[in-house]
Amino acid sequence: GQQVMQIPQYQHVQEGEDFTTYCNSSTTLSNIQWYKQRPGGHPVFLIQLVKSGEVKKQKRLTFQFGEAKKNSSLHITATQTTDVGTYFCAGHGSSNTGKLIFGQGTTLQVKP
């Protein structure tokens, strides 16, 4: 079945350093969504990318969707302690079931 792989699983950075998480799908995605889950919390929707090669920015966060629509990345510039949490990518397949296939998530720890 369709799989979405996400790396790395864990990342520890010093505050102020950059951070990137990568997402790869076994099949072409119609779109990709990113969510953030704080420790003890629930996933919160961050952004959705739809177009091939699309790049979107939210302050220090930059999201990219690959040209082949099979991979995506989230880059955080100059991390802050408030960035701590697990970042999930999730994709919709080509079928119209509406189900999201979640990656395993990347847990970010930021040392002050």
Place this chain on the structure above:
Amino acid sequence: GAVVSQHPSRVICKSGTSVKIECRSLDFQATTMFWYRQFPKQSLMLMATSNEGSKATYEQGVEKDKFLINHASLTLSTLTVTSAHPEDSSFYICSARERGARQPQHFGDGTRLSIL
């Protein structure tokens, strides 16, 4: 906007008890709701998709008689874990989505279920 309320947030009960979890979309109509299970430090595992007014669609390996889902209105879906056992202990999260298969999902706060 797009607030989803999930209740209760925590349940501790004896083995054999049935537990009902409610998921409500407070400020939008959710034509589709999803129920996930999340183990510690792991990703979300989709259990079932719930469409208003119709039977839920369960993922492979999820027992529909064990996890009863009802989506009676556009703002409420319920998950009942019947005759719960310790192996059912987990974090259950619902999400709700407005009309449109590609709309983002909005998650409830989750329910931590502990079966003794």
